[in-house]
Amino acid sequence: MGLLEENRRRQRQRFVEPQAAVVGGKRSLGAEIWRHRWIYVLILPTIAYFIVFAYLPLVGLQIAFKDFQVFRGMWESPWVGFEHFQTVFSSEKFPQLIRNTVVISLYRLVFGFPVPVLFALLLNEVRHLMFKRGVQTVTYFPHFLSWVIFAGIVINILGPSGIVNTLIMGAGGDRVNFLTNPDTFQAVVVGTGILKEFGWAAIIYLAALSSIDPQLYEAARVDGARKLRQIWHVTLPGLRPVMAVLLVLSLGTILDAGFDQIFQLQNGAVLEVGDIIDTYVYRIGLLEAQYEVATAVGLFKGIVGLVLIVTANYILRRLGQRSIW
């Protein structure tokens, strides 16, 4: 942070003060812009990209309030007010979607959040560098696989003729189909999500661990703290800022249960527990071409998501953490 401020100060100094001193007054805005014309040229394509691909689609949100007629176009279609939202909110499907989305996110938080922390703590105790690096190399590899590939591996483990079922049958048990059983589907989603990402998620904690002042451990040791006490009084407080940021952030994205993963694992048998907002929007929007309803659902999710993220950022600020913006 200090470094950042320092750089900003230097930037100001370099760009504003020396010139001002030479000219002996304020340059006109036009002259200032002209002087940096190449800088603007460098930024321009990216700004154009964001305007076309990120801001222009916002115009299309109006169809959530319109009776969209393809031949008349977006602008000519008649307004219908909140009709589509009423349809959505009063449908049976809607509470189920929200529940599935939130429940999967919360399970992921409760079970998934501690795993990387514990993993990083264990890894931090390892003195053999080769072993440590080996474990890390293996555990963060799945992060780089697509969910299509990883779902293939999951099917190979949990599918009807997969590894787990082979073991169950070998032990004389009955075949369980984890992926098409509504009772097990959410557990599979959460479990495989943890399996794919815990190694990667631990990186940030390992970075935080390596920045804890060794003198604190020394001091704790002098005070007679054993290993577990040291972890409790030194290590965990050292991790707290990172944990707070990640926790609050994930609360901010609670309506994002992860299209990519759910879509790959989803099937007709488990829609009741496995259909989330994003998969629903895809299905009714693109497959059934109910553009208005899908846009309304998407807009609802977007607004709630925005409120949550802004709130999360506010909480981070109040906690004295560095906020996202």
Place this chain on the structure above:
Amino acid sequence: MRTGDAGSDFVEAAEVTKRRSRLDRNPLYADIVIYVILVLLGLITLLPMVNVLAKSLSESGAISANPLMLIPSSFTLDAYQYIFETPVLMRSFGVTVFATVVGTGLNLLLTTTAAYGLSKTSIPGYRLLMWIVILPMLIGAGLIPTYLLLKSLGLINSIWVLVFMGLVSPFNLILMRNFFWSIPNELEESARIDGASDLKILWHVVLPLSKPVIATIGLFYGVGHWNDFFTGLFFINDNSKWPLQVVLRSIIIDQSMLGMGGQGAAPTVDLQRLVVSADNIRAATIIFATIPILLAYPFLQRYFVKGIILGAVKG
């Protein structure tokens, strides 16, 4: 005893600390528990992939006889031969290679130039420009408005949509801008005194110093394009233009789901021979699509930890 210890701390501090830290180290059993847990976690991650690899190299008969294999039994490359003789797969492979190469190139070009420009915080309008870049992280129009826009741009069913979606990631841009901030100003200053323009400074001074961050971000973008599934699913209906991941889905997942009484929502590739083929086609397809990641992994690993920390600590 306590006082005695405290006293000797002062007298022979170094000696005692050394002895203590040895005593205080994890007892042996704790070490054993830690190592066992870590080895187990490693194996849980590794073994399923080894199993898939072994299956991909075995004959189908051998697979059903021993699904838990870790080394291939009755070794054969038939499944891989099949993959290379399947036009749909090879074509989608080409599409994805195109999207990855051209996409990553454009990603890096735009991200680098914009990040450099936005590292100059004193230019007029800086805050406005920065907000234009950051806001898309918070607000999105959602799937349907994006679809309608792409349609009016003529990008639906065009492989260019695979290149243009996510052309600049605000997160990567900020990461790179922060890196540029950490380059000593004196270097740019001296180039400026020698009469270099902003473009020359970027090319001759800043970029050569930024190789690690460019490599990191390039690899992130590259892996992103390689693994991109939903751009193809959402915006390309023509199966001759499908990227690899969409075709993989129909081979790896839909085929398995058929046997499980469920149905995937994704369009299915009409591959007569695939439907009748065995587990090892699926296994070989998984390995086939993983190999490029595996090849990039050593490079990835060299940089990404640094990259993540860079983003986390200074972002």
